[in-house]
Amino acid sequence: MATKTYESGLDKFNRTSKGINILFNTIFLVIALACVVPVIVVLSISLTNESYIRDVGYSIFPADFSFEAYSFIAKQGTMILRALGTSTLVTVVGTVLGVLLTTSMGYVISRPSYKLKSFLTWIVFIPMVFNGGLVSSYFINANLLGLKDSFWALILPLAVSSFNVIICKTFFTSTIPDGVIESAEIDGANQIRIFFSIILPISLPVLATIGLFLCFSYWNDWFQSMLYIDNPNLYSLQALLNNLMTNADALARNAQSMGVSSAELIAKMPKESARMAVAILIILPVACAYPFFQRYFISGLTVGAVKG
Amino acid sequence: MSAKPEQLKRRKRFTWRKQDFELTLLAIPTTIWYILFCYLPMFGIIIAFKQFKISGGFISNVVNSPWVGFKNFEFLFKSNDAWIIIRNTIGYNIIFIITGIVLPVLFAIMIGLLHNRKASKVYQTMMFLPYFLSWVVISAVGWAFFSFDKGILNQFLGNIGHDPVNWYMQPEYWPYILVLLNIWKGIGYGMIIYLATITAIDSSYYEAAVIDGASIWQQTRFITLPLLKLVIVMMFILSVGRIFYTDFGLFFQVTRDSNSLYNVATTVDVLVYKQLKSATIGMASAAAFVQSVLGCITILSANWIVKKIDPDSAMI
Numbered sequence: 001m002a003t004k005t006y007e008s009g010l011d012k013f014n015r016t017s018k019g020i021n022i023l024f025n026t027i028f029l030v031i032a033l034a035c036v037v038p039v040i041v042v043l044s045i046s047l048t049n050e051s052y053i054r055d056v057g058y059s060i061f062p063a064d065f066s067f068e069a070y071s072f073i074a075k076q077g078t079m080i081l082r083a084l085g086t087s088t089l090v091t092v093v094g095t096v097l098g099v100l101l102t103t104s105m106g107y108v109i110s111r112p113s114y115k116l117k118s119f120l121t122w123i124v125f126i127p128m129v130f131n132g133g134l135v136s137s138y139f140i141n142a143n144l145l146g147l148k149d150s151f152w153a154l155i156l157p158l159a160v161s162s163f164n165v166i167i168c169k170t171f172f173t174s175t176i177p178d179g180v181i182e183s184a185e186i187d188g189a190n191q192i193r194i195f196f197s198i199i200l201p202i203s204l205p206v207l208a209t210i211g212l213f214l215c216f217s218y219w220n221d222w223f224q225s226m227l228y229i230d231n232p233n234l235y236s237l238q239a240l241l242n243n244l245m246t247n248a249d250a251l252a253r254n255a256q257s258m259g260v261s262s263a264e265l266i267a268k269m270p271k272e273s274a275r276m277a278v279a280i281l282i283i284l285p286v287a288c289a290y291p292f293f294q295r296y297f298i299s300g301l302t303v304g305a306v307k308g
Numbered sequence: 309m310s311a312k313p314e315q316l317k318r319r320k321r322f323t324w325r326k327q328d329f330e331l332t333l334l335a336i337p338t339t340i341w342y343i344l345f346c347y348l349p350m351f352g353i354i355i356a357f358k359q360f361k362i363s364g365g366f367i368s369n370v371v372n373s374p375w376v377g378f379k380n381f382e383f384l385f386k387s388n389d390a391w392i393i394i395r396n397t398i399g400y401n402i403i404f405i406i407t408g409i410v411l412p413v414l415f416a417i418m419i420g421l422l423h424n425r426k427a428s429k430v431y432q433t434m435m436f437l438p439y440f441l442s443w444v445v446i447s448a449v450g451w452a453f454f455s456f457d458k459g460i461l462n463q464f465l466g467n468i469g470h471d472p473v474n475w476y477m478q479p480e481y482w483p484y485i486l487v488l489l490n491i492w493k494g495i496g497y498g499m500i501i502y503l504a505t506i507t508a509i510d511s512s513y514y515e516a517a518v519i520d521g522a523s524i525w526q527q528t529r530f531i532t533l534p535l536l537k538l539v540i541v542m543m544f545i546l547s548v549g550r551i552f553y554t555d556f557g558l559f560f561q562v563t564r565d566s567n568s569l570y571n572v573a574t575t576v577d578v579l580v581y582k583q584l585k586s587a588t589i590g591m592a593s594a595a596a597f598v599q600s601v602l603g604c605i606t607i608l609s610a611n612w613i614v615k616k617i618d619p620d621s622a623m624i
Binding site: 016020021024025027028029031032033034035036038039041042045053056057058059060100101102104105107108109111113114115116120123124126127128129130131132133134135136137138139140141143144145156157159160165185190191192195216220221222223238241242245246272275276279282283286287290291294298 | 453495
């Protein structure tokens with residue numbers, strides 16, 4: 001195992017002096033904090049009282065602690081909740097669909113005796129080198145396929161990436177023994193059955209890798225919304241935040257006013273902290289999830305580096 | 309692949325087995341996806357040579373709009389912006405390529421030398437965080453620091469008796485800010501790629517070096533760096549292959565599309581998006597076409613160079 005070499009190799013012969021070690025640790029501590037602190041700042045702004053922000057400005061530590069923004073979101077933010085729902089649904093549906101499309105293609109082009117193997121490999125490969133560009137993709141998707149202002153515009157264009165297909169293909173060729181497939185064939189299983197009930201269950205590492213890549217890219221996507229979505233009811237969290245960044249009143253204008261006029265709501269609403277609270281709503285699941293999945297990402301990166 | 313009997317090979321060529329049929333069935337959904345989302349746009353590129361109108365059906369529009377040849381390209385290259393955009397796209401990419409290799413390699417080597425494994429894992433995890441943030445979120449983070457009246461930086465400047473700076477109106481700071489943000493977002497990712505290579509180095513090299521009395525610096529210089537060289541060259545060539553593409557989010561979201569920053573933050577991707585949204589389709593499609601074609605050429609040449617250096621790492 002690679003990690004074992006690391007520990008027994010570099011560790012054993014690791015002879016940097018104490019002073020250098022302290023210096024390096026200090027450097028890394030500073031850089032690591034520089035990577036994390038900005039996110040903590042956003043969190044603390046979201047927890048600061050709106051009037052304090054208005055008078056003093058943003059602060060690194062929550063100076064005047066308040067849950068105002070979050071309770072506003074919970075009470076008034078039907079739009080935020082809907083956006084949260086859209087983001088979640090897009091992430092789940094997109095990941096499942098993407099994994100299915102990617103792995104099935106990866107499996108098919110990994111079968112050495114399949115007749116259309118080289119043809120399909122080219123189908124997958126060419127888009128890695130040449131693409132139609134943003135303008136014609138936009139017109140195809142929006143006009144020809146009618147994806148403008150549709151839920152599927154957030155999902156379909158991102159579902160497959162040739163890079164992921166190649167990762168799958170590499171994985172299937174290198175780790176699945178031919179014997180497994182041959183014996184299933186002898187038992188009379190067809191290829192579709194073999195794929196779903198034999199290949200997928202024993203390919204969890206690659207499913208996890210691809211699934212995670214897709215999951216994070218769907219959750220973090222804002223570009224598709226910016227291109228194709230005009231209807232505020234279809235905004236994802238990212239699109240909503242994007243909108244709030246340019247116009248903090250957007251929320252109040254679209255929120256359902258419960259007995260209050262929308263002008264009153266705009267005046268009352270905690271704009272600055274609500275904006276940062278939406279950012280936290282986006283960051284929180286990612287920040288909680290990624291440390292646990294970090295090794296899958298790393299293995300995914302390494303799988304990608306090995307050519308099949 | 310295990311050797312198949314000659315007979316089977318010959319049969320394979322002529323008959324369409326049940327297996328092939330089933331595999332084709334399995335591949336159909338993804339193939340349709342590729343046709344719709346990758347190959348149709350490739351033919352859509354033709355609109356770069358036409359005077360395209362947005363209204364109505366797409367196909368009839370493409371067929372009916374008049375052929376203008378290279379007129380769109382003429383407009384593009386005659387505009388004053390062409391030079392700024394080429395300069396920005398390539399200039400930032402050169403800086404990103406250099407910083408995106410030197411710093412991660414340096415940090416990967418350094419983090420491998422830390423005595424405490426646990427601390428090194430914690431640093432890696434913390435440094436990986438920005439990689440998982442979207443540009444919209446990062447633009448919110450940026451706003452918290454750079455906002456004129458409430459931003460943390462201006463409060464800090466006020467505390468030390470300095471006048472506040474209107475960051476989003478001052479182009480002179482942005483090349484640095486953009487480069488720093490790009491490093492900030494990518495550092496953890498880059499470091500891990502090189503660290504994976506370093507951890508895979510056979511420890512017997514170091515063992516032998518230690519027996520010969522090599523210091524840790526000599527080990528780094530004569531073992532780690534030479535063995536990293538191949539990966540470094542690959543990463544370099546791959547990023548050169550993407551030199552006509554930039555991260556749209558970095559240049560559009562983080563700068564909040566501020567007009568004052570046009571000269572320092574407009575790259576090909578930003579131009580194409582803006583033209584598309586402002587319905588200046590001709591120039592947008594010409595720019596996108598140039599980007600695709602030049603991108604294709606650079607990727608293929610990069611691949612060709614990779615093949616010369618290390619045939620196994622080539623894409624094709």
